[in-house]
Amino acid sequence: MRYFAATAEAGHITRAAERLNMQQPPLSRQIKALERELGVQLFRRKARGVELTDAGHTLLQASRDILPRVQRAIEATQRTAQGEQGQVRIGAAPTAPFNSFVPRVIRAFREAFPRVTLTIEESLSHDLFQRLRDDQIDVAFYRSAPADGAGLKLDSLLTEPMIMAVPIGNPLVKSARRSKLSLRDFADETFIVYGRRLGPGLYDATVAACHDAGFSPRLGQEAPRIVSTLNLVAAGLGVAMVPASLQHMKVDGVRYCPLSGPVQPKALLALASRRGDPSASVRQFLKLVVRMAAASSRPRF
Incomplete structure (x- = not known):
């Protein structure tokens, strides 16, 4: 459809191919393939170029809406794969947010990844680990380690x-x-x-x-x-x-x-997550938290 739109705007296959940085024969084949797929004629060939048919005008009008949406979908998909877009659900033990490290690291993540949605909820440690295993939250700031850490990644941050x-x-x-x-x-x-x-x-x-x-x-x-x-x-x-x-x-x-x-x-402050979590946004959050904890040689309370 991008090839079609470029040809329609140029009114000439050779000029469209130059704009697209490609040869003219492959572009012509793409246009013909699109016409075969749709079962309609999109261009009338003229001595000095091409002009749109009525069906071609309809498709060009639609392409001006479709192509930007496709591009936005591609960019959103790429951002999600890189952890730049998505969601991180944060759990915290009742006393954890009082340590300045927790709001500081959340603020730093929001600044670094503004397209990632963060939600925060408070629970006691036992509930945090259960909600983590049930995929109701993605990470948990906790004070006491679980009796059974199977399937969990536990990172001690500071005391x-x-x-x-x-x-x-x-x-x-x-x-x-x-x-x-x-x-x-x-x-x-x-x-x-x-x-x-x-x-x-x-x-x-x-x-x-x-x-x-x-x-x-x-x-x-x-x-x-x-x-x-x-x-x-x-x-x-x-x-x-x-x-x-x-x-x-x-x-x-x-x-x-x-x-x-x-x-x-x-008092310990630590972070729990599921081992092998597939979310790129969660992995980015974990990396930032661990990096900031390592850099906090003198934690502020």
């Missing part, structure tokens, strides 16, 4: 310090004897934990850190999400160990305390 969320009225906070508290100082406190069954990473990190500090934590009320955990802290029902990036969440009645001493618990 950040854990700190204590403490009620404002807690005597430890009021004490002016030291600027920082060690984890051992909280041995007599009640610890509020969250996501124990469906996202146990931070719960396990809390218990392990307390054991390293020489005591078993006294566990209080269990909260399903980090927001409810901080609300329970604000109500004076206990303390909670949280990733340092949670300091961005300002809650009345809660003070965040960095930890000193030999026990310095860390």
